[in-house]
Amino acid sequence: MNPMTKKEIEILDDQIKKGTNVRPIGAEIAKGENALERGIVLKPAVIGFLASMGISKIKVYPNPKVAIVVTGNELVSPGSNLEYGQLFESNSFTLNSALRQIGVDDISIIQVRDDLKQLHTALSESIETHDLVLISGGVSVGDYDFTLKALELLGVKSIFHKVKQKPGKPLLFATKSETVIFGLPGNPASVLTCFYKYVLPAISKMTHRELELKSHKAILQQEYNKPEGMTHFLRAKYQDKKVSLGIGQESYKLSSFAEANCLAVFPDEITKIKVGETIDIHLFP
Amino acid sequence: MNPMTKKEIEILDDQIKKGTNVRPIGAEIAKGENALERGIVLKPAVIGFLASMGISKIKVYPNPKVAIVVTGNELVSPGSNLEYGQLFESNSFTLNSALRQIGVDDISIIQVRDDLKQLHTALSESIETHDLVLISGGVSVGDYDFTLKALELLGVKSIFHKVKQKPGKPLLFATKSETVIFGLPGNPASVLTCFYKYVLPAISKMTHRELELKSHKAILQQEYNKPEGMTHFLRAKYQDKKVSLGIGQESYKLSSFAEANCLAVFPDEITKIKVGETIDIHLFP
Numbered sequence: 001m002n003p004m005t006k007k008e009i010e011i012l013d014d015q016i017k018k019g020t021n022v023r024p025i026g027a028e029i030a031k032g033e034n035a036l037e038r039g040i041v042l043k044p045a046v047i048g049f050l051a052s053m054g055i056s057k058i059k060v061y062p063n064p065k066v067a068i069v070v071t072g073n074e075l076v077s078p079g080s081n082l083e084y085g086q087l088f089e090s091n092s093f094t095l096n097s098a099l100r101q102i103g104v105d106d107i108s109i110i111q112v113r114d115d116l117k118q119l120h121t122a123l124s125e126s127i128e129t130h131d132l133v134l135i136s137g138g139v140s141v142g143d144y145d146f147t148l149k150a151l152e153l154l155g156v157k158s159i160f161h162k163v164k165q166k167p168g169k170p171l172l173f174a175t176k177s178e179t180v181i182f183g184l185p186g187n188p189a190s191v192l193t194c195f196y197k198y199v200l201p202a203i204s205k206m207t208h209r210e211l212e213l214k215s216h217k218a219i220l221q222q223e224y225n226k227p228e229g230m231t232h233f234l235r236a237k238y239q240d241k242k243v244s245l246g247i248g249q250e251s252y253k254l255s256s257f258a259e260a261n262c263l264a265v266f267p268d269e270i271t272k273i274k275v276g277e278t279i280d281i282h283l284f285p
Numbered sequence: 286m287n288p289m290t291k292k293e294i295e296i297l298d299d300q301i302k303k304g305t306n307v308r309p310i311g312a313e314i315a316k317g318e319n320a321l322e323r324g325i326v327l328k329p330a331v332i333g334f335l336a337s338m339g340i341s342k343i344k345v346y347p348n349p350k351v352a353i354v355v356t357g358n359e360l361v362s363p364g365s366n367l368e369y370g371q372l373f374e375s376n377s378f379t380l381n382s383a384l385r386q387i388g389v390d391d392i393s394i395i396q397v398r399d400d401l402k403q404l405h406t407a408l409s410e411s412i413e414t415h416d417l418v419l420i421s422g423g424v425s426v427g428d429y430d431f432t433l434k435a436l437e438l439l440g441v442k443s444i445f446h447k448v449k450q451k452p453g454k455p456l457l458f459a460t461k462s463e464t465v466i467f468g469l470p471g472n473p474a475s476v477l478t479c480f481y482k483y484v485l486p487a488i489s490k491m492t493h494r495e496l497e498l499k500s501h502k503a504i505l506q507q508e509y510n511k512p513e514g515m516t517h518f519l520r521a522k523y524q525d526k527k528v529s530l531g532i533g534q535e536s537y538k539l540s541s542f543a544e545a546n547c548l549a550v551f552p553d554e555i556t557k558i559k560v561g562e563t564i565d566i567h568l569f570p
Contacts, residue, residue, distance in 0.1 A: 011362055013550060020289060023535075023537060024299070027535075027537075027538075028533075028537065028538055028539070029540055035540070040543070043380040043382070043386075043543070043569070044379050044380075044386060044477060044480075045379065045477055045542035045543045045545070046537055046543045047378050047382040047475055048375045048376065048378050048476075048477065048539050048542075049362045049375070049539040049540055049542070049543045050363070050375075050377030050378075050381070051361075051373055051374065052363075052373050052376035053373035053540055054364065054365075054367065054373045055363055055364075056362070056363040057366030058363070062566035077334045077341070078335070078338075078341040079339065079340075079341030079342070080339075082339065087337075088336055088337050088338065088339045090311040090333045090334070090336035090337035091333065091337065093297075093332050093333050093335075093336040094329050094330065094332060094333030094336070095329075096521035097328070097332040100388075101328075101329060101388075103385075103386075115328040169485070173500075188333055188334075189304075190338060191333075192329060192330055192333065195329075196430045203491075205344070213357070218406060220465065233493045236326035250308075250312075250366070252312075252313065253312075253313055254313070254330055254333050254334040254337055255313060255314055255320070255334055257333075257334070258321060258328070258330045258331045260330070260333045284328070
């Protein structure tokens, strides 16, 4: 017998009280009540709650459509053979993975030779059709660094070029109409450091999500000396409120990044930090 | 002049020392050296490092291929109109989002009516072609709860059925050859609680990643009373080492989940916890 179609039932169990196991109308949410705060992050429970109210479409701050433009004649794809003077292209893989980790998955990867005309065309198209353009390489001042020239020809508005930090000094930040553009230094460790310190906060602003690396205080386990006038970000390992600096901090080295779980911050004005002193660290996601 | 093709150069600047700005062969990693520890998580830096060594294929513990099987004649899709006695189907949206949040994205969603034959066919196919099958609903003992019967007919091995917890009591855990099967109670809050407490640790084991919810100690802000013999998981808000219980803890209520950032744990043997006492909480990802 389907209880849906029956008009009356007789209850023989006197333990069953009226209203037991019945969900009153409006118990989850009453008519006119505010269901969710504006700007709430779409976590699984929020998405489920929206579905349970029958809502299949909502207005969101969307994830940016991202273009990764990789420059450099010396770059070849992993899996192929290296000739003398060539390098395996790794930055697009690093950036693609870092973007996907925060849920950004509409990503185009474009590889361009160090040729002003080709770069101009590729950047023009990328900027036109994406919200965020991440350029890897060509922002220094070598003979083959055509990125700046190409962006200039496209009428891009440079917000800043070069930062007093290591690694990542040649960083460029620019915009064109609504598109946000980062010129990231081509060294693998610089790319990822700049991604975490600059690109992540930019995506955070675009999507109204809290994406910035979490900061903690940590006790330094090795002395560190540096010249004044530049902030140093070192790949490091944070555990039990202590931080150990990784070995191999040169900007081309990714191996130390692979083992690290944070960036250790050494501010520009400081030249010597001793064992046991407290420093700031930024934890990777 | 391309420096690659020139045989000799004369250096006029006596500040430039031999070896400056040259990366010695094997500086990133020497021949025969161990590049990465077995079992390392494929973070962006690790993926980039692999690419930089020219490695395009590696052996991994893959993410599971997941089927979400939603049962219930009363369920209709969000966006359509509700008839009397119907509910909007939300569990597939919740589970799909919770899976994607941890990077699992090969997901099939199958909706089945409360019909033993249809359920048998759908579950048979799902178990055959997926690593993990999450069934929403039908694991209680009502007249229309055919999930158990269908699984029995398929020769599935039940590991346990029913747990002494609230919400989520009717939970079923089973396997068939290599496929892991969870029968999740159909109530929205039960589904997500069981996902975080049981499914997440299972995926953690399958993928060799640390995915379990992070535990913290927290000071309770409201008294809580419960009968002995059942663990209660309450949706709650954790901030500054304090935990406040959300309102609306019934298992069908998702709104309290949407506002919560953790589960507060009240163990089975405890019946009264006072304001100011310390309890365990599990933070959502």
